[in-house]
Amino acid sequence: xxxxxxxxxxxxxxxxxxxxxxxxxxxxxxxxxxxxxxxxxxxxxxxxxxxxxxxxxxxxxxxxxxxxxxxxxxxxxxxxxxxxxxxxxxxxxxxxxxxxxxxxxxxxxxxxxxxxxxxxxxxxxxxxxxxxxxxxxxxxxxxxxxxxxxxxxxxxxxxxxxxxxxxxxxxxxxxxxxxxxxxxxxxxxxxxxxxxxxxxxxxxxxxxxxxxxxxxxxxxxxxxxxxxxxxxxxxxxxxxxxxx
Amino acid sequence: xxxxxxxxxxxxxxxxxxxxxxxxxxxxxxxxxxxxxxxxxxxxxxxxxxxxxxxxxxxxxxxxxxxxxxxxxxxxxxxxxxxxxxxxxxxxxxxxxxxxxxxxxxxxxxxxxxxxxxxxxxxxxxxxxxxxxxxxxxxxxxxxxxxxxxxxxxxxxxxxxxxxxxxxxxxxxxxxxxxxxxxxxxxxxxxxxxxxxxxxxxxxxxxxxxxxxxxxxxxxxxxxxxxxxxxxxxxxxxxxxxxxxxxxxx
Numbered sequence: 001x002x003x004x005x006x007x008x009x010x011x012x013x014x015x016x017x018x019x020x021x022x023x024x025x026x027x028x029x030x031x032x033x034x035x036x037x038x039x040x041x042x043x044x045x046x047x048x049x050x051x052x053x054x055x056x057x058x059x060x061x062x063x064x065x066x067x068x069x070x071x072x073x074x075x076x077x078x079x080x081x082x083x084x085x086x087x088x089x090x091x092x093x094x095x096x097x098x099x100x101x102x103x104x105x106x107x108x109x110x111x112x113x114x115x116x117x118x119x120x121x122x123x124x125x126x127x128x129x130x131x132x133x134x135x136x137x138x139x140x141x142x143x144x145x146x147x148x149x150x151x152x153x154x155x156x157x158x159x160x161x162x163x164x165x166x167x168x169x170x171x172x173x174x175x176x177x178x179x180x181x182x183x184x185x186x187x188x189x190x191x192x193x194x195x196x197x198x199x200x201x202x203x204x205x206x207x208x209x210x211x212x213x214x215x216x217x218x219x220x221x222x223x224x225x226x227x228x229x230x231x232x233x234x235x236x237x238x239x240x241x242x243x244x
Numbered sequence: 245x246x247x248x249x250x251x252x253x254x255x256x257x258x259x260x261x262x263x264x265x266x267x268x269x270x271x272x273x274x275x276x277x278x279x280x281x282x283x284x285x286x287x288x289x290x291x292x293x294x295x296x297x298x299x300x301x302x303x304x305x306x307x308x309x310x311x312x313x314x315x316x317x318x319x320x321x322x323x324x325x326x327x328x329x330x331x332x333x334x335x336x337x338x339x340x341x342x343x344x345x346x347x348x349x350x351x352x353x354x355x356x357x358x359x360x361x362x363x364x365x366x367x368x369x370x371x372x373x374x375x376x377x378x379x380x381x382x383x384x385x386x387x388x389x390x391x392x393x394x395x396x397x398x399x400x401x402x403x404x405x406x407x408x409x410x411x412x413x414x415x416x417x418x419x420x421x422x423x424x425x426x427x428x429x430x431x432x433x434x435x436x437x438x439x440x441x442x443x444x445x446x447x448x449x450x451x452x453x454x455x456x457x458x459x460x461x462x463x464x465x466x467x468x469x470x471x472x473x474x475x476x477x478x479x480x481x482x483x484x485x486x487x488x489x490x491x492x493x494x
Contacts, residue, residue: 050334054492072336080334082327088258089322090265095258102254103335105247131265147331 001064003028003155003185004049009058011044011209018044020209022058026202028154031177031186033196035233036206042189043083045206046157049187050080062155079153083160085144089133093124093143096132100150114150122146122176138169142176149180156180158188162195174198193230203229205236212236251337252345259349262319269315273353274360277308281361285368294427297372301365302380302451303424308357309388309447310418313395314411316350320399321407324490339488343480346399347392354388355381372455380454387447390472391418393479400486422448443475 002025009022019041026032034042047053049060051071059066065073088096097118101111119125122142127135132143145161158177162170170192177199180186190196196203197217205213205220213220213236217229224235263269281304288295323329332342358381366372391414398410419425421444428436439445446468453464 052330052333075334075336078334080331082330084325084327086327086331088262088328089326090262091258095261099254099258102257103251103332103337105250151335 001028002026002061003030004060004062004187006049006060007058009045009048009060010056011041011048011053012056017209019048019055022209022211024204024211024214026185026187028063028185029182030201031181031188031199033200033203034187034189034206035191035193035196035203036189037237039208040206041209042206043159044209046080046159046187046189049155050078050157051075052080077154078157079148079151080157081145081148081159081161083163085137085140087132087140087143087147090131092129092131093135094128096143096147097124097150100147104151106150118146118149121149121179136169138165138172141165141169142173145173145176153184155185155187158186160189160191162190162192170195193228193233197229205233207237247336248338248341251335251341252348255337255341255345256349259319259345260352263315263349263353266315269311269353272311273308273315273357277304277311277357278360278364280304280307281364282368285365292427294424297365297369298456299424299452301361301372302384302455303422303448304361304365305358305380305384306387306422306444306448306451307418307424308361309354309384309391310415312350312354312388312391313398313414314408316346316392316395317398317402317407317411318404320346320396321402321404324399325404329490333491339484339491343396343484343487346396347389347480350392350395351385351388354385354392358384374455376455376457380451383454384451386469387450387472390443390447390476390479393476393483397479397483397486400483400490417442418444418447421445424448441471443472446471 004026006022006024009019011019022045034045036042044053048055049062049067051067051074055068059068062074063077065077067074088099091099094115097115098111101114106114119128124143124146127139132140135143141161145158148156162173165173174195177186188199200217202214202216203220204211213223215223220229220232221227224232226232226235281300284295285297285300289297293299362372362377366377394414395411398407402410421439421442423439423445428439450465450468450472458464
């Protein structure tokens with residue numbers, strides 16, 4: 001079963017078409033990276049899939065539930081980590097986890113289990129009592145992503161999760177994302193080609209709201225005759241390449 | 245229903261923690277008005293009735309509520325700018341739950357403000373203590389809803405940089421148009437009419453009259469209450485509309 005099925009999805013703002021006729025299927029357990037230059041339509045696509053923005057036309061289903069007809073049902077299955085760090089600033093790491101757990105109706109026992117899981121998966125236990133605003137950028141981003149897992153989503157959207165992080169913090173986050181692979185479907189947008197290369201099962205390239213390419217890293221290199229994902233991306237975007 | 249209540253409880257607890265852990269909010273909502281209450285009493289109470297504690301303390305209660313607009317607005321504006329709210333929009337939380345939790349979470353601060361300023365006033369002038377003062381506590385919670393609602397509205401439509409500027413309109417309005425800092429007897433009819441139709445003076449006299457006793461129920465209590473509640477309903481309605489709009493445009 002496809003975790004995500006997108007059919008002719010379109011989003012228009014006044015005089016701009018942000019996403020145009022998007023067709024895509026993403027399998028359960030897959031990590032799919034969406035690449036594109038600024039304004040390509042990546043974040044708008046994520047927002048439509050996460051029910052934050054209504055599509056102008058077309059349809060998208062998350063695990064068989066429609067984002068337009070059953071947004072509440074979709075919300076039960078997904079979570080999102082936005083480009084900006086989204087944590088409660090004056091709450092400690094522990095209180096942030098407790099807050100999100102309580103918000104999604106977890107019992108005290110479940111909250112304790114959630115905290116244990118997040119401390120182990122993200123190494124956040126060592127800063128559990130620190131206020132979020134006093135953490136470094138890398139730790140704040142880790143917490144922000146960790147909070148998206150509190151709801152135990154079937155589908156996780158990561159919108160430029162490592163934006164602005166130093167190389168060490170970025171590598172640490174990659175390792176964390178790797179541990180999540182297969183346990184859920186992950187859709188990741190990024191400007192870092194090496195990030196897509198290191199983490200993705202498949203890669204999609206968007207430009208001007210259109211999906212120009214979908215395939216594995218090997219297919220991307222083979223199609224463009226290049227040696228790395230960055231050159232392949234440039235070749236597809238500048239050449240306005242065709243999807244297979 | 246029980247899920248909605250647990251979400252409200254979680255949001256409210258979080259909002260209270262955010263507010264009370266901001267030292268600036270405690271300085272402006274508690275320390276500064278308390279300092280002004282004591283200072284103005286000792287400087288001016290022999291000069292004019294305006295600064296007798298029976299008028300000054302309830303006036304300070306109303307004045308301090310204007311700062312709630314600033315800190316409620318700032319909390320929401322920061323939540324919006326950091327994508328914190330966007331993340332919560334993906335949860336099952338409803339718009340009215342957000343608005344309700346923001347409003348409820350500021351009420352304990354209102355309660356602390358009122359009790360603190362009445363206690364301080366009563367210690368200076370014990371004649372302030374009495375049933376009127378006790379009745380004025382729930383009345384002050386009602387008047388605070390106008391300022392809190394305005395803060396929610398400003399937080400929905402302004403960013404964290406502009407919230408200080410726009411909230412200063414309310415703080416200035418409460419200072420100048422409440423009539424608590426100067427005698428209004430000599431003012432022209434035009435400005436007096438403005439003061440009568442705006443919520444600032446009405447919020448102030450509601451608390452002052454409750455403390456000091458009501459002689460004409462309509463003029464002293466019911467009419468000011470209707471005016472304050474009217475503004476409160478309007479700002480909350482517009483705030484809900486603005487909040488829904490923001491939810492659709494993330």
